[in-house]
Amino acid sequence: MKIIKNYLPLAMVMVMGLLMLGSYYVPHKLSVDYVEQMNKWENIVFAFAFLLGLLSLFVSHYGKIRRRQDGWGYSIFVFVGFLIMVVPSLISGGKQMVDGQVTGLGWSFRYVYNALSATMFAVLAFYIVSTAYRSFRIKSAQAFVLFVAAFILILGKVPLGQMAWESVLGWTGYGIDRVIEWIMSVPAVAGKRGIMIGIAIGAIVTSLKIIFGIERQYMGKD
Amino acid sequence: MAKTKTLAVLIAFFLAAGAASAAPKAGKTAPVPAIAGFTAADMPYDAGNALLLRWPDGQYAADTVYRVFLSTAEAGGWVQADEFKAADRSAKAIPLPFWAWEPLPGELAVKLEIGALVGELKSGSDVKVKVAAFEKDKLIAESLAVTAQIRGNWFRLDRLNNLILLTVVVIAFFWAVSHAKRKGLFIRRIAGLDAIDEAIGRSTEMGKPIYYVPGIGQMSTISTIASTFILGEVAKKVASYDSQIKVPHYDPVVMTVAKEVVKQSYLEAGRPDSYREDLNFFVSHDQFSYAASVDGMISREKPAAIFFMGYFMAESLLLAEVGSTTGAIQIAGTDVEHQLPFFFTACDYTLIGEELYAAGAYLSKEPMLVSALKVQDLGKLVVMVSVAIGGLLVAVGAKLQWDNLVQVIMTLFKAY
Amino acid sequence: MKENLLKFLKIDRRWIFLALAMILFVPIIKPIGLPNKTISKDVQNAFNYLDKVPAGSFVLFSLDYDPSTRPELHPQAVAALRYAFKKNLRVGIVTYIAGSTGLIQQLIEKVPAEAGKVNGTDYVVYPYMANAVAAMTQMASDFYGIYDKDIDGRDARSLPVMKGVRNYKDIPLIVNITGTSILDFWVAYVGDKYNVPVVGGVTAISQPGYGPYLQTGQLKGLIGGMKGAAEFESLVKEPGKGTSGIDALNLAHLMVLLLILTSNIILLVVRYL
Amino acid sequence: MTETTWLIAGAWVSAGLTIFLFSFLYKDNPFFKIAEHLYLGAGMGWWFQVYLYNIWKPKVFEPLAGGDFFVLIPALLGLSLVTQFVPKISWISRYGFTFMMGYGAGLEIPARLSTDFMSQIAGTIKPFSLMASMSGFDILNALIVAAGTICVLFYFFFSVEHKGSVKKISNIGIYFLMIYFGAAFGNTVMARFSLLYGRFDDLNTSAAASNFYATQIILAAMAAYFLLHSFLGKKEQAEEAR
Secondary structure, eight states: OHIIIIIHHHHHHHHHHHHHHHHTTOOSHHHHHHHHHHHHHHHHHHHHHHHHHHHHHHHHHHHHHHTTOTTHHHHHHHHHHHHHHHHHHHHHTTOSEETTEEOHHHHHIIIIIHHHHHHHHHHHHHHHHHHHHHTOOOOSHHHHHHHHHHHHHHHHTSHHHHHHHHHHHGGGSOOHHHHHHHHHHTHHHHHHHHHHHHHHHHHHHHHHHHHTTSOOGGGOOO | OHHHHHHHHHHHHHHHHHHHTTOHHHHHSSOOOBOTTOEEEEOTTSSSOEEEEEEESOSSOTTOEEEEEEEETTTOSOEEEEEEEGGGOOGGGSOOOTTTOOOOTTEEEEEEEOHHHHOOOOTTOEEEEEEEEEETTEEEEEOOOEEEEOOOOSOOGGGHHHHHHHHHHHHHHHHHHHTTTOOOOOOOOOHHHHHHHHHHHHHHHHTOOEEEEEETOOTTSHHHHHHHHHHHHHHHHHHHHTOOEEEEESOHHHHHHHHHHHHHHHHHTTOGGGOOGGGEEEOOSSHHHHHHHHHHHHHHHOOSEEEEEEEOOTHHHHHHHHHHHTTOEEEEEESOGGGHHHHHHHSSEEEETHHHHHHHHHHHOOHHHHHHHHHHHHHHHHHHHIIIIIHHHHHHHHHTTOHHHHHHHHHHTOOO | OHHHHHHHHTOOHHHHHHHHHHHHHHHHHSOOOOOOOOOOHHHHHHHHHHHHSOTTOEEEEEEEOOGGGHHHHHHHHHHHHHHHHHTTOEEEEEOSOTTHHHHHHHHHHHHHHHHTOOBTTTEEEOOOOSOHHHHHHHHHHOGGGTOSBOTTOOBGGGOGGGTTOOSGGGOSEEEEEESSTHHHHIIIIIIHHHTOOEEEEEOTTTGGGGHHHHHHTSSOEEEEHHHHHHHHHHHTTOOOHHHHHHHHHHHHHHHHHHHHHHHHHHHHHHHHO | OOHHHHHHHHHHHHHHHHHHHHGGGTOOOHHHHHHHHHHHHHHHHHHHHHHIIIIIIIIIIHHHHTTOGGGHHHHHHHHHGGGGGSGGGGGGHHHHHHHHHHHHHHHHHHHHIIIIIIHHHHHHHGGGGGGGGOOHHHHHHHHHHHHHHHHHHHHTOOSSOOOTHHHHHHHHHHHHHHHHHHHHHHHHHHHHHHHHHHHHHHHHHHTSGGGTTHHHHHHHHHHHHHHHHHHHTHHHHHHHOO
């Protein structure tokens, strides 16, 4: 049993990983075909992985309704929302447009999903303003540098800010767009590149640990 | 070298001249001179659907247009495969590094993809090619038809630099892992982590819980893997201080793993009796409802300390802002660079990028993690040294116009 | 005095919310009329790359944004697509974000018709694929291995728009407009690996992160956020939502700056006076 | 229903949902909760139908119906993930996970090496190769990028104690990080405002007379609700206000 439960999955991750890794260096048709097959399979496995999230959502909200937990009524709307998208889709066969006519699915997407999803992110605009006011403190030299960079970026993004810069600092001969470009292409590149390289090495080492079965937390314990 | 080449060209020229008169196509119209030294071979380091054609440049005027024709046994007949000016294709333009390709001076080289023209061919198929030179649409010269065999190759020699680097990393990795038992490897202080004790102590004093938010990553995300390690260590301390921890989850799999991690920590801290299954609980598998629910809990319970460790996207702002208004000590860490500014402004301590990966090793001092960290440091050392020395050499080389040196160094780091 | 100031610092944040809502809504009803004038190098490069592609070539658009980032990215996509049609390029559209299929639908209802372009002849839309990396790697050897049918179920190989297109070697440019890390994938798994020029359009948030790729030329050009959209619109000389949007954002940006300054000045006063 | 009716209904629904979600900014309320849960379900529903018509149907069911049983392998691997819900047999899901992990890890290593490692080194030293033709300012910039990158990497160096000159170098690295963070913060402000602008723009469309003033009426209704609510439960509100 241990073989099926532990060793075989670990062998699979190793074989899969090494073959994918090797395919980068092997141009032969066999290797290309293999990668092609795996790509198709991965695409399918990935789509099924979505079921995991869907089911856990359903289970948790179904549980709330069944137990009549506090606010269980809202949980009904999870299922309503799901059906609002899925039923029209089943009717129109997944098409949003048939013969130039918007289908039920197209309508649901435009007026329900679009509105909800876009508003959720738009709410962040309010939070960023309040963060700027309440948390953006120049408490150290480092925070001051962060502040200056952010200030210039915010200012230079809109025409009004560009005009303000021109009237105060125009005599220097440096437009704010040039200053921003410098920030973005010189010091910010150095900062980002440092983080990026560090993360890349971390990712490579972690991937090696995964392939060789040293990192196997994701498998859970017996 | 130059002598033998001239000789070869000469011989080829005579041979070609002799054969050209026999070529059927040339026989029909007025005979045209042959293009000398035309060779075709399988394109190396590819899957087997391209040919490499080479012939000496400078035989005709600079604005000569070349047309390449090819023919296969299956299709028969000649198909025009490519058309270009001599100036557009030189052997130097073939994108291969110096260890895999040696361009001869004054040579034309063409990589001819044949898949799109005659369909997929089996490895080992014969393909006939010839090249013709035109001046203002008038045929002025034509090469002999040359037969070449296409083959699938087994190694991308041009990616050798990548492979060597990988080999070094793998060797270092295995060396570090196999020597992982050694005790006492040093890790530098990580500021945010020293605050963990303070945070837990505070929560014990105030009798309020600690929130540990693992973010919205899946178990395959590296930052989530790192986060579960840190969770284990935090939970251990929480258990031994007899404080309380709450872990809201986004992903059911991460939750399963986290449950085991926390249980184990309580066991190791000698307090298995205080462990409860509902310390880890599932909130929602949606970014914003997860954030909104966690926000609600934080503002109701006003925890003493909040940890944000793992993979965060836009919700970082929602979480950290609400957390800071409750006055909790906030310690954050993520490898999502563009969310770091928000954690940095709204939290007390922030682990930046790789520090998150190192945190697990720092806290647990587990030999395996620590030695993996050493491999990462080695990688960074390689980058630092390469940038410093490579930059210096390239600068000097460019100043003194040692073009070869500059080319060699640049090629070493080029990705093919 | 100090107490009053501190109180002001701890003001109910809903007042700030209200102020922002007003300051953003008013210019929508009554535009200020300060259009964007500057054009950044990266947008110019993106434009140049699209401009340079010879007419009749097949350009791949990977549109991977959903309604949550639509206001920033949709104007970019509209402007880029319009220009591609104006230049008589053949366009293939793919996506790796499920939410984006609806927006692509809205896009192709409008833009091709303006230029008189025909589905299947001048452009084609492919269905959503779940795993971006898998699809990208596949397209390197055989495009039709993963995209055998277009979104209407027609055989992709036989469509006139796909004539002569088999893999990346037949695609002179990839334009990826996205609010996710899919552009990183295009750079790492396609641009670098197979030498295809990649041009990106991203949200302003992820824009600074692409500096290193731009500097190395791994990414040929970048349109960043609504400002990038406005700049691109002025390059193709067709003002749209990007241009009008940037106008409305003027006051809100100044408000943020004022708030940051105010709070820090208050802190300074409280501490040192 | 005619097409215009659908359009008007759409304007009302989208304006309503938008305002419900925004109402959270004032305070938590049932309308927000309804919209939020609806969003949760609708998002999942949208993804579900996309997967159904783009992958499950054409890539799994149709090949199966056509007698291609090869697709059973990935389908079973994918389905194995669902066994996570049954603790007794949850080990079966390991096969699905290991497949995905192995695929991802194997693909990631060489790509990261070339894109985020080698190319970044090359990108840092490349400007120096144009030394002969560069202006002083360009040379300075190239130096700043190279030195900055090294300093930041020093900050992430864990094997040595950060004191003395190492501390100084890594401190410089922090400043580069801060500039990057500041730039990211500034850009994010613009991004978020753009989204808000997009929503307001839509609300403005819904507010038109042809849509029977959807925005105004719903806004007024929400305001009325909050007023009424505060009249009825003054006590409650005092608790919630912060």
